Amino acid sequence: MKLKFNQLTLYKCVWLVGLSIFFFVSYNFANWFTSTRADVGSLVFTWEVSIPLLPWFIIPYWSIDIMYGLAILLANSRQSLKTLCLRLLSAQIICILCFLLFPLKFSFERPIVNGLSGWLFDILMGFDKPFNQAPSLHITLLVILWAFYSNYLRSYWRYVLHIWCLLIGISVLTTWQHHFFDIPTGIWVGCLCIWLWPDNGLSPLKNYQLPKQYLWCGIYFVCYLLSFGLAIYLHAWGLWLLWLSGSFLLVSANYCLFGATxxxxxxxxxxNFAVTILYLPYFLIMWLNSRLWTYKKQAINHICENIYLGRIPSNNLLSQNQFTSVVDLCAELPTSKFAGNYSLIPVLDMTPLTAKVCQKAASIIEQYHQQGKVLVYCALGYSRSATAIIAWLLWSNRANNVDDAINMVKKCRQNIVISAQQRQILINWFLQTKNRK
Structure with a gap:
């Protein structure tokens, strides 16, 4: 145990020293390089002139440096240390690249500040310049550290944390260090770093699935280009469309590289909160889509025995129908809290279920249906979840062939869509399972 403790302490020291050196070298380089350019502009809204300079906010502004170092020292395992430091390293790299590629400067001139606040401002200005603006590295690091400390603190200390982190977030404006545009972009990059290095260690960079769904990858990439271009064209409040374009870009990457994971x-x-922030515009679009396509149609349909098929359910739907188990095949929308048996088999929208997923879904449905009412669902309840029930009908010998199984489901829920590719996968899988039996 002593050896492990010493090793962990050594790793902490190495990471702390390495990150500190990289932080100051890269940050100062970006500052110096941008200062040599003659074409550095500002991105500021007219209402920002009303933001007051509140000198005492320099204290919470500076406190993030203490939080940075202390977080590394508080990490209680090698995995948590690695996850935290990779997030911090990624944040630095992404932000510095943005500073170099899209340089901006702060446009207000800060008046002279006296006292303790003035002394802290003087130290800050000793190495900082009015550059390195968007995304705000301060906000990006705050998002990462806020998530880290939230996992460690309990009881009223979490409320103290939240209040103090909010003060730090506000301080980038009230110390006249950043314009407003830098804040949402900083939040987005911070969430992206958490997405890149999740707590479970299953980083999409290391655990990609290569679904190679190039058609949908291309469609969402075009959506990214259109929304990004529109944001730049509209400027001003149209810049919020950058949030939408960022979520489209991630979805495009999922269809090409990462899959449902x-x-x-x-x-x-x-x-989790970070993923919700990254994908929120897309989540809202997909939720509206699920309601529009199923408007004036039954949310769920009884298929046979105690098996039901439907769209992604609300809390009321789950409670009113007294389901004991649910099988969720929707990767892109959250599910209401469910007290019974819950099984997630995430599948990308508009993509077929593989033979492996068909087998998994069929066996889970068979297991659950012996315990009570089961709801199998995806976003619309028309394709992914319908395929899962078709697979169960075949695997449990309730249908003699694929076409019979499809017709059984279609008779109860007429709008189901089973593509030719999905039908062939079901046929091949069914033949393989029959041969094994």
Whole structure:
């Protein structure tokens, strides 16, 4: 145990020294390089002139340096230390690249400040310049450290943490260090770093699935380009479309590289806060889409025995129908909290279920249906979840062939869509399972 403790302490020291050196070298280089350029502009809204300079906010502003070093020293395992430091390293790299590629400067001139606050401002200005603006590295690091400390603190200390972190977030404006645009971009990059290095260690960079769904990858990439271009064209409040374009870009990457794991839906059907922020515009679009396509149609349909098929359910739907188990095949939308048996088999929208997923879904449905009412669902309840029930009908010998199984489901829920590719996968899988039996 002593050896392990010493090793962990050594890793902490190495990471702390390494990150500190990299932080100051890269940050100062970006500052110096931008200062040599003659074409550095500002991105500021007219209402920002009303933001007051509150000198005492320099104290929470500076406190993030203490939080940075202390977080590394508080990490209680090698994995948590590695995750935290990779997030911090990624934040530095992404932000510095943005500073170099899209340089901006702060446009207000700060008046002279006296006293303790003035002394702290003088130290800050000793190595800082009015550059390195968007995304705010201060806000990016705050998001990462806020998530880290939230996992360690309990009881009223978490409220203290939240209040202090909010003060740090506000301080980038009230110390006249950043314009407003830098804040949401900093939040987004911080969430991206958490997405890149999740707590479970299953980084999309190391655990990609290569679904190679190039059609949908291309469609979402075009959506990214359109929304990004529109944001730049509209400027001003149209810049909020950058949030939408960022979520489209991630979705495009999921269809090409990461698969359903790129959404990082958790075992309880929810998404963590960082992932929710990254994908929120897309989540809202997909939720509206699920309601529009099923408007004036039954949310769920009884298929046979105690098996039901439907769209992603609300809390009321789950409670009113007294389901004991649910099988969720929707990768891109959160599920309401469910007290019974919950099984997640995430599948990308508009993509077929593989033979492996068909087998898994069929066996889980068979297990659950012996315990009571089961709801199998995806976003619409028309394709992924319908395929899962078709697979169960075949695997449990309730249908003699694929076409019979499809017709059984279609008779109960007429709008189901089973593509030719999905039908062939079901046929091949069914033949293989019959041969094994």
């Amino acid at each position: 790129g959404f990082q839906k958790q075992a309880n059907g929810s998404f």
